[in-house]
Amino acid sequence: MSHRDNCTTLPNGRHSLTGAGLALGPLDGRYKSATEPLVDYLSEAALNRDRVHVEVEWFIYLCDHKVLPGLEPLTEDQKKGLREIVTEFTEESTAELAEIEAVTVHDVKAVEYFIGRRLEKLGLERLKPLVHFGCTSEDINNLSYALGIKDAVNNVWLPAARDLVAQINEMAENAKDIPMLSRTHGQPATPSTLGKELAVFAYRLGRQVKHVENAEFLGKINGATGTFSAHVASVPGADWLKVSEEFVTGLGLDWNPLTTQIENHDWQAELYSSIAHFNQILHNLCTDIWNYISIRFFRQIPVEGATGSSTMPHKVNPIRFENAEANLEISNTLLNTLGSTLIQSRWQRDLTDSSSQRNIGVAFGHSILAISNVAKGLARLDVAEDVIAEDLDQNWEVLAEAIQMVMRAEAIAGVEGMEDPYERLKELTRGQRVDATRLKEFVAGLGLSADAEKRLSELTPNTYIGIAPELLKFAQ
Known part of the structure; x- marks a missing residue:
């Protein structure tokens, strides 16, 4: 008899798919390989x-x-x-x-x-x-959850997060001397370097990693309403505070001496806030990388045999970053809900935390899946230095900031003719492109000191990056 002969027929006439190996959610199904360590x-x-x-x-x-x-x-x-x-x-x-x-x-x-x-x-x-x-059930549950969460953080989430930060730092180091046009409000702005912009994310993410590394994992064992009443009634001579503290810390957790029936879960809210913050910064990285790919600052390295679009063969879609965005949003929705729900309890106990905590693994799973996708997406990027250089060369007007600041410094030093630098540069550049020739002519006619004129005449969008390469040291 075939498997199909044993299948249950659904009301719509199709065969039931229930059976071993099937999953309702994507974390235990499609994406199982990424989240299985949890x-x-x-x-x-x-x-x-x-x-x-x-x-x-x-x-x-x-x-x-x-x-x-x-x-x-x-x-x-x-x-x-x-x-x-x-x-x-x-x-x-x-x-x-x-x-x-x-x-x-x-x-x-x-x-x-x-x-x-x-x-x-x-x-x-x-x-x-x-x-x-x-013991009340919560004595066992709070300690069990704390142990599981601590191990998941230390053995799965933190290693993945650290590896990703290291990967971004390595990319930043490799691109630290590649000048690029910045865009503030989406408009051409003072140049930076690609490496410095990546290092900003490595630094931001690294700070949240440190917060998670310093997280407390609290536990309690103090009875039905946190008063040790049954303990004292049964064995009044024991030092139950000492017993409780020694036992909890002996498990590798931090002792919470003052609770209701439940451990108050404040540490969980704090932990989830840090992870959600990490997730949100990573979401920001995804959107920035997506946009850099869109303007061709990055070329995506095709995966052999992979299909970018079902109808447009030329496309290599930034799906890793789009997938990560969605999973980060789902993770944060759960983490933020857990953080706000778990710290609430009616009087000495209700069971809202019991149902909520069963979704902790789901929240972590979507974060881990996103981290995995970002790592894979970044690994398939190639910097398009030619495109970045051309973009810079088409925006000489960004040097207007440097020129007007030099004029201000010259005016303070007593050089005449440096009045209204901002307005003069605004008249020259606003709403129009200014090429190298026009800008150099403008500088030559200002009457600057010889040193200042030489510095500005040698300045290009490609060299107007300040100390951007040096700033990478703060992200390491």
């Missing part, structure tokens, strides 16, 4: 693995520190066996958790039972009540 940290399965990790480490901590009367430190074999529940967490583990949750209708309770099933084999069955001791 699955290890921000997927539902990763969240469950991290929940098991937190529960196991809490169990071990309570025993090793004899926090409760009657507890003794675990043997090394017992600790190894407990931690293997985490290191050996597989698809089968995920399936088993799903089966338990189908009964409990509670994801964290399912984790508790999942661990409890394994204690007898380790000789720890009598300590089953210790699993999830003193």
Whole structure:
């Protein structure tokens, strides 16, 4: 019997496409290769693995520190066996958790039972009540999310962002001495260098990378409303503040001592703000590069066998940058929504954060996909120095700024005849092109000092770049 014979027929008469290997969203489908590294940290399965990790480490901590009367430190074999529940967490583990949750209708309770099933084999069955001791679900969830997000940032997002900044810096260095016409308000303006303009983006992006590198990842473990009430009621002699802080920091997180039932998620909002800022700067780079391609400052290197347009064979479309723009916008929509939603909670707890946080991986995925596309797009660019040079040579009027500033300096130095420099240059240049000959004639007739006249007569749009090449050092 063929696969088609087994297919469900839809109301429109077509066959159902449900089955293995299909995905509703593009991040797990079309773009899976770019975003797959995030699955290890921000997927539902990763969240469950991290929940098991937190529960196991809490169990071990309570025993090793004899926090409760009657507890003794675990043997090394017992600790190894407990931690293997985490290191050996597989698809089968995920399936088993799903089966338990189908009964409990509670994801964290399912984790508790999942661990409890394994204690007898380790000789720890009598300590089953210790699993999830003193914890509310949010104690486990906030720590699990913090661990997953921290790992995703450090192992996936930051390496990709750093590599992209390094790539832009390398492009800037290679183009630092290539003069180009600037455009302010879309109009010809004081020349710069291509390298300096790229370095501006490297510098801006690099600052946001540093902000992300310095991010805090906060966690708490303090009970149902953040008061340690159950802890004190059950074991009044324990120093629960010390226990809480040591446990959270022992996981590699920053301790939050003062919360409601939930960890307040302010650190997440701060982190997402920095990543969204990075995304927005990168969006700006995409639009600028797109426009430079449009005016032919960059030539796109064709990919062998690729089609630019289905009907126009000559085209090589800047699709990498367009794709990145869209994904950055989607990422920022999610990041900004998360940042504003997660820091709100009715009184001591509501569940809006639970649904929202399941989209963290999607927000990161679209950012990673965009970074990947920008990197690939930049790698297929070739600087069209001839086009850039021709553009400069057609806009000698941009030297009007230099001439009028020299006239101002000359006037201050006591040289006569330097009145109204701005107005005189405006009359010469506004609304019209001025070629090299006309500009040099104008300079020669001003009555400048010999040194000033020599400097201006030797100045060209190609050399009027100030110290632009030197500025690249600030982006490194």
